[in-house]
Amino acid sequence: MNKAPRKTIVLLASILLLQLLAAPFTFSQSTENIFVYGDALPDAPELSARGEFKIGVRTLDFVNKNQVDILKTKENANARYDRALKVEVWYPAALTAGQQEIVTYEEVMGTSNDPKRPLIPFTFKGRATRDAAPSTTSGTFPLIVVSHGYVGSRLLLTYLTENLASKGYVVVAIDHAESTFRDAAGFTSTLLNRSKDILFVLNQMADLGKPGSKNFLSGLLDANSIGLIGYSMGGYGVLNVAGAGYSEGFAKAFGGMSGGSNAIEVRTTRNAEYENSLDPRIKAVVAFAPWGMERGVWDTESLKGLKVPTFFVAGSQDDVSGYEKGIKAIYTGAVNAERYLLTYENARHNVAPNPPPAEALRPGLPFDEYYRYAEPAWDERRINNINQHFVTAFMGKYLKGKDLDKYLDLPKNSNEKTWTGFKARSSTGMQLLHEAAR
Structure with a gap:
């Protein structure tokens, strides 16, 4: 019998090890005996555990009509289009006998406008039931976008x-x-449309939740209690929706990028249309690694418009949004908001996403397919559990009025004393700042 060369065996073993590290772990409590993104690791903090409700998931399609087509305004200053937005909705559900709380999500990696990063389809599991009936016995639920x-x-x-x-x-x-x-x-589309998309979807969801809408959301959501969560450019968007109008300097820079368009002025501080768009139903914001401060998106005056309680999450080595002059500067400057800043020491920008999928480990793929998800100094599953814990405490306090301050009012340095809700010796490598509104 032929024996494989030693180098080949070592290579195959290395590939297998990488696949095992990315593959789902197995724990006894897991449905279908698999470990799904977000399941609790042994050292997960207390509030990361899933709640009492079984959940359903549905895909909806919205169209925001007659919007500025900023990618075409250089050729036609009046270019408009209908903007199609696909959304995923998770909600408390009433499962019938035999329904399993497991779903397969279809995703891709790569980037459509980069020939060096072709789109690669993949799937992953989640703990939800596709198109399940909504819960009808527990009243209404706050909305989170x-x-x-x-x-x-x-x-x-x-x-x-x-x-x-x-x-x-x-x-x-x-x-x-x-x-x-x-x-x-083109990036100008994201700059212009991010906050506009969030507002549009928020209002679409609120309308579908009204009694008599004949939608599954009718009577299910409480549109008077709304939270926003954004990551990176999503953080850029949710902060603007919540009151941090973009600076006049940024509006001028945007005009230069878009052939002289002033379309973003409607999202700038002190603009009447912007001020009228601020929604008092928004009660809480979580901003993961929000982008823009280092690029002049906000200034001292525009940050004063943020008055909604906000929980910032950052990596101390973020080289995309910046830390000291970026995320922390937003936290410092938002003096009119009750605010928190959770910092993962030595983390970079990926403090929010799911862990890397197994497909990201394929030999020959661009390194950035893995580093779109992964952190160099942190286990992404660990970050996920900690995020679940703190977002649960923050949203529970501000959207549901729960007494969860013991999980939020903590010593600044997690290394000095185990934080409330964390297992002994497990709250290392973090910092939590808290400032009351001025």
């Missing part, structure tokens, strides 16, 4: 969207047109 980064998708944070729905929220995540893996286009 989720916005991904550039590029990304509505499925980028399923570990968090599923977890929140299981705790009694209706959660909607947006595929932002011209900003997803599948349809990435």
Whole structure:
């Protein structure tokens, strides 16, 4: 019998090890005996555990009509188009006998406008039931709107969207047109449309939740209690929706990028249309690694417009959004908001997404397919569990009025004393700042 060369055996063993590291872990409590994104690791903090509700998931399609087509305004200053937005909705559900709380999500990696990063389809499992009947016995649930980064998708944070729905929220995540893996286009579209998409979807969901809408959401969601979650460019968007108008300097820079268009002025501080768009139903914001401060998106005056309680999450080595002059500067400057800043020491930008899929380990793929998800100094599953814990505490406090301050009012340095809700010796490598509104 022929024996494989030693180098071949070592290579095959290395590939197998990488696949095992990326593959689902197995724990006894897991449905179908698999470990799904967001499941609790042994050292997961207390509030990361899933809630009491079984959850359903549905895909909806919205169209925001007659919008500025900023990618064509250089050729035609009056270019308009209908903007199609696909969303995923997770909600408390009433499962029937035999229905399993398991779903297969279809995703791609790559970037449609980069020939060096072709689109590669893949699937992954989640803990939800596709098209399940909504719960009808527990009243209404606060609405949470989720916005991904550039590029990304509505499925980028399923570990968090599923977890929140299981705790009694209706959660909607947006595929932002011209900003997803599948349809990435010019960056000016993301700059202009991110906050506009969030507002549009928020209002569409609120309308569908009204009694008599004949939609499954009718009577299910409480549109008077709304939270926003954004990652990277999603953070850029949710902060603007919540009151941090873009600066006049940024509006001028945008005009230079878009052939002289002033379309973004309607999202700038002190603009009448912008001021009228601020929605008092928004009660809480979570901004993961929000992009823009280092590029002049906000200034001292525009940050003062943020008055909604906000929880920032950052990596101390973020080299995309910046830390000291980026995310932390937003936190410092938002003096009129009750605010928190959770920092993962030595993390870079990927403090929000799902872990890397197994497909990202294929030999020959661009390194960035893996580093779109992974962190160099942190286990992404660990970050996911910690995010679940703190977002649960923050949203529970501000959207549901729960007494969860013990999980939020903590010593600044996690290394000095184990934080409340964390297992002994497990709250290392983090910092949590907290400032009251001025």
